[in-house]
Amino acid sequence: MAMEAPLVHALEDELPGIDNQAQLLGGKAAGLATMARDLGLPVPPGFVATTRVCHEFLARGWQPELDALLRAHLDRLATKTGRRFGDPVAPLLVSVRSGAPVSMPGMMDTLLNVGMTTQIRERLAEESENREFAADTWLRFNRMYAEIVLELPREQLQRAAEHDGTEQSMLAAAERIRGLAIGAGGVPGEPFDQLKGAIQAVFRSWMSERAIVFREKEGISADLGTAATVQAMAFGNLDDLSGTGVAFTRDPATGDATPCGDYLARAQGEDVVAGSHKVLGLEALAHQLPAVHAELLDVLSRLEHHYRDMCDVEFTVSAGKLYLLQTRVGRRSPL
Template identity: 40%
Template sequence: MSEFAPLFIGIPGTADTLSVETAGAKATQLWRMSRLGLNVPPAFVLPTGLCAAINRNETDALEALEQGLRDGIAPLEAATGRRFGDARAPLLVSVRSGAAQSMPGMLETILDVGLNAVSVRGLIASTGNPRLAWDSYRRFIQIYGEVVEGVPAAAFDAALAGMISSEGVDGESSLDSEALERLTHEFQAIVIRAAGHPIPDDPMAQLSAAARAVYRSWDGARAREYRRLNGLDNLAGTAVTVQVMVFGNAGGKSGSGVAFSRNPATGANELYVDFLFDAQGEDVVAGRRMPGDAALLAARLPGPAQALAAGVKRLEREFHDIQDVEFTVEEGRLFFLQTRSAKRTPRAALRVLVDLVDEGLLDRATALARASAVDVAAAGTLRFATRPAAIARAISASPGVASGRIAFDSASAKARASGGDPVILVRHDTSTEDVGGFAVAAGILTAVGGRTAHAAVVARQLGRVCLVGCHELTIDETGRRGEIAGLAIEDGDWLSLDGESGEIALGRQEIVTDLPQVELAAIDSWRQP
C-alpha cells in the first residue's frame, strides 16, 4: 500500500489505525470516536506527508493526491448507497484540514462538495427539501469561490444582503427555496466575473481543487502567524479529511453546534453549548450569528441534547481532559464531527485539573505535569479596583477584566500596542484573520458572535478578555468611530471590559488580581510525600 493511500474512518470492513503524525489530530479523533460507537459520518483522510510536496507542486505528489481521492470516494459511495454527482441520490462531502496539533480556524474547510446543476436536482429528489438543496448549493459556491478561486467574501455578502433586502426578510434563514435558487445563480455569476471561469461541474475536479486548497492553507498568513505565536513551527503540515456531509440546514429539527464538556472560561463542571438551528457548522464557528445555548437545545430537541451530553462526557472520560466537540443534528439525528482537548483560560486549566483529580479521571502525577505548563500569574481573577458605571452588556466568552485604548482593526491594535498602551480590539465580528490583533490586545469586544466561534476560542487560548454579541455596539469602520448604547466612541478612546459580568464601561480603570488560592493549595498538596 502506498504511503499516501487513503485511511478510512467509520466504514465497516476497514481496520486502519490512524496516528496523529500521519492523519492529523482531527481525523485521528474522528477514528477514535467511531471506535467508541459514537455516530460519526464515514470519511477518509489523506496524510500530512503530502502537504509540503503538494504546495511545491511536485508531480508525484499531485498524482498521489488524485489517486488517493479516487480510491477514497468509492468506499464512501458504498457505505452510503449514494454516488458522487448522481442525479437521483447524490453523495456530497466536506473537505477538512487537520494538523497534528489543533489550529482552530486557521486552516480551510470546504463544505457541500459535489453539487452541480444535476446533483442539486438529485438532492431535491432524494430529500424532498428544495430549500436544503439550494441553500447548500449557494454555500458551496461561496466557500469554493473564496477558498479555491480567491473571490473576495464581500462580493457574496453584498449579494446576500441584497437578496435579504429585496425579499423583505430578517435574515438568510428566512429566504425561501426560490430566493436561494436565484441567489445561487448570482453567486455563480460572481465567481465567473472574479475568476474568469465557472466552478467545474465535474465532482472529482471540485474535490481535487478543494483538497489542494486545504493543503495550501497551511502556508496562509494567518496559519503561519498562529504557528509562530504558539511555537508550532515544527509541524509537518495538514492532513485532508474527506467526510460524508450531514446537513444541519435541513430544517427546524436540524442544526449545528459546538459543545465543551466543561466551561472553558471558568472550568466549572457544566455543559457549555452554542447551537444554531437550521445551520451548517461554519455558521457557528464563524461567529456571525447569535447561537442558542444548552437549555434551548434541550427544550427543542431533547433527544439529541441528551445524546450530546452523554457523548461529550464519554469523550472526556476517554481522553481524560476537557473536550471541545463539534456536532450536527440532521432531522433529529445527532452526528459527532470533531473532538479535541479544549482551549481554556489559565484559570479554567487549574480548576479542571483539580476537579479531574478529585473525580478520579486523572492521577496526580499527570495533573502536576500539566499544571507545570499553566501560567499561574495569568490564572488569577482580574477585577476592577472599583466597579465602573456600565453603559452596556455583552456575552462573556473569556473572563477577566481589561482596560485599554480602542482599536478598530488589527493593524491599529498592533500600532498602539507597540507604543506601550493596552488595547481593546473593537469589531463588528471577529474572524481568525484577526489573530495578530488578538495577540497584542488586552481585550476584545464584538457586536455579534458566540462563545464558541473560532475567534473566541483563540482569545481564550491567548488569555484575552473577550465579550461578544453586544447588540448596542455599532461601528463605522471607515470613519474609525462607533457608538455603544448611543454614546460615541473613537479610535484611541479608553474602554473597559468586565469578562465576569459582561459589562462595558467608558474610561480607564485600575485592575487588581486575586489568585486562585483553593486550586493552588490543592495542587501544592499533590507534591507532598
Template identity: 45%
Template sequence: MSLPKIVDLDGSRPGDREILGGKAYSVNKMRELGLPVPPAFALTTPLCGEYHENGRTLSDEVWDDVLRHLAQLEKDTGRRFGVGPFPLLVSVRSGAAQSMPGMMDTVLNLGLTEPLRDELARETGDQEWAENTWNRFRESYASIVVGEPGSTPPEDPYQQLRAAIGAVFDSWTNERVKAYRTRHGLGVGAGTAVTIQAMVFGNRDARSGTGVLFSRNPSTGENVLFGEWLEQAQGEDVVSGERTPSQLDELKRAMPEQHAELDRLARVLEHDHRDLVDIEFTIESDRLYVLQCRKGKRSAAAAVQVAVDLVHEGLITTTEATDRVTAEQIQALNDREGIRTGSPVVASGTGASPGTATGVAVTDTDEAQRLAAEGTAVVLVRPSTAPDDVPAMFESVAVVTEVGGSTSHAALVCREISLPCVVGCGAGTVSDLLGRTITVDGATGNIYDGNVLESDDQTHGALAELLSWLPNPLPADHHLSAVRPLESA
C-alpha cells in the same frame, strides 16, 4: 506499522496524530469507540509537503488513490458522488497535528451542481433546502477555492474535489497560520492533512441543527456541560462567528433526548482524552452525529481548575496537572485587575474569554496592528471576527464583536491566549465604540467607558493547590520555574 498516504478513518487501526492531523485522528478514534460519526478518509500530512514540492499540484497517482477511497465512501453511505437523485456530498476539511481553530480552510457540501440541485429538490420535495445547500456550497467554493466571490463551481464534481483538496493544502501557508504558529511557538510543522467526510445536514429541517459543546466550562473550568446551538444551520454558522447561537439549554428544551445523548458522549470522550474536550456535532432530522473532538481551548482560570479537578477525580496525576498549566496562564491569573465599582456600562454581550483590559476601540485590522506596533493598547471591535483577523487579534489587548457566540473560532483563540473577549454585543456596537477608550470585562460581558481598572487581590482558589504540587526545590529547567515565587498566591 506505517500508515499509507491515504487512510480510511474507520477505526480499524490505530491513528497517528502527526500523520493524520488532529481532525482525522479524532474521527478515527471516535469511530473506534463506536460513536455516530459520518464515514471519512484522509490524505495524510506528508502529502501536503509533496503537493507544495510538486508545484502546488496533486499528482495523478495520489488522485487515483483518492478515487479509490471515494468509492469506499460511496459504498459506506449508499450514495454516489456526482450522481442523483440524492448524490453523495462531502466536506473537505483541514487538520494539522496541532489544533489551530479556523486558521485553515474547509469546503462543505461539495459535489453539487445546478442539475443535481434540481434532482435533489425533486427527490426530497424540499426546494428550499436544496437551494440553501447549493448556495452555501457555491459561495464557499467561490471564496475559498477560486478566490472570486460570485463565481460558479465547475460542472464536474470530481474537478471540484480535486481543486478543493489543493485549496486546503494551500491554506497551510496562509498568513493566519503563520501568525498562529509563531504566537504559540509551534515551528514550521509538517503540513495539514485533508479529511474528506460524508456530509450530514444540520440545515435539513426544523428538527436539525448544529452546535459546539465543551465537557466543562472553558472559561471557568466548572464541571458542567457548556455549549451553543443553532437550529437549521451548518457548522460554519457557529464556528465562524457570523451568527449568534443559542445556549445549549435551548437544545435541551427542544430535543431533550439528543441533549442527554450529547451529555453521555461528552463524558465518554472526556474520559478517553483525560481532559476537557471540545465537540462539534450536527443533528439531521433528529439523528445525532459527532464530527470532531479535540482537547478544548481554555482560559487561564479554567486550565488551573480543570487540572486540579481531574486530579481529584483520579484521571491524571499531580505531575500531569502541573505540566498542563503554563507559566503564562499562572501569570495571567496573578496579574488580574478588577472593575471600579459604579463604572458606567456602554455595551454588553456574552463574556467569551475572561480577563479585563483597557484600550482604544479600533475596527480596521491594519490600523490595529499599526497602532499596537506604536505602543498603543488596542481593543479590536468588529461586526464579527474572521480567521484573517487573527494577526490583529494577537496584537490587541481585547476583542469585541457585534455577533457570534462563545464557541466561535475567535472566542477559542482568545481563551487560549488569555485575551479578554466579549461577543454578540448587537448591531451598532462598532460605530458606538469606535475611537473611544474602553474597558472590556471578558467574564461578565460588560464594556465600560474609559479606563476603570483597579487592582484585584482576589486569589484563585485552585491555584494555590496546584502550585503546592510542584517539587521543592523546583528544577531550573522546569516550565513553571519562572512562577515558583508565586506559590504563596
C-alpha cells in the same frame, strides 16, 4: 518492518506501526478515528488525504496517482452510505476540512457541500421535499468554493450572497456568485474536480499568511503540514429537526463539571464557529430535541472519561440524528 505511512486513509481503518497518528492524519481526523473506531460514536464516514500528500503537493504539485486513490475511497464511501459521489439519482455530498497535527483554530479552511451540480440540487429538492434546503445548500457551496478555492474577496461575495430566504432569491444569489467566479476560472461542474480543488485549497491554506503568523506566534513548525479530511455531509440546514453546535464537556471558564455550548437550528457548522449568526445555548437543543440532547450529554461524558480531560466537540443534527464532526482537548480560559 515498519509500515509505510499511507497517502489516503479511511477513518475506520487501523494504523498499525504509526506511533503518532495525529502527525499523519492531523488532529481532527485522529480524533474522528478515535470516536468512530474505538468508541463507536456517530461519526460520518470518511477518509483523510494525509500530511504526506500535503508535503508532496506543496513541493511538487498534484500527483496523478492521487486521483485513483481518491476514487477508490469514494467507492468505499458509496458502499457505506448507499449514495455515490456525483450520482444524480442517489447523490453523496462531502465536506473537506483542514486538520493540522496541532490545533490551529480558525486558521485554515473548510468547504461544505462539495459535489453539488444543478442536477443534484434538483434531486436534493425532490428527496427532501424542501426546495429551500436544496437552494440554500447550492448557495453555500458556490459561496465557499468561490471564497476558499478561487480566492474571491469575502466582502464581494457577502454582498452577492444576500437573499430573502426564498428559493428563487437564493438561486439568484448563487448565480451572481457563479458569475463573479468566471473571471477566476469558475466553479467546476464536475464533482471530482470540485473535490480536488477543495483538497488543494486546504493544503494551500497551510501556507496562508494567517496560518504562518499563527505558527510563528505559537512556535509551531512549518514542517508539520496539514491533512484534508473528507466526510459524508450531515445536513444541519435540512429542516426544523436539524442544526449544528459546539459543546464542552465542562465549563471552560470555571471548570464546573456541567456541559455547556452553543446551538443553532437549521444551520451548518460554519454558521456557529464564524460568529456570523446569533447562537443559543445547549438548553435550546434540550427544548427542541430532548432525545438528541440526552445523547449528546452521554457522548460528552464518554469523551471526558476516555481523554481524562475537558473536551470540546463540534456536532451536527440532521433530521433528528446526531453526528460528531470533531473533538479535541479543550482550551481553558486563562486565570
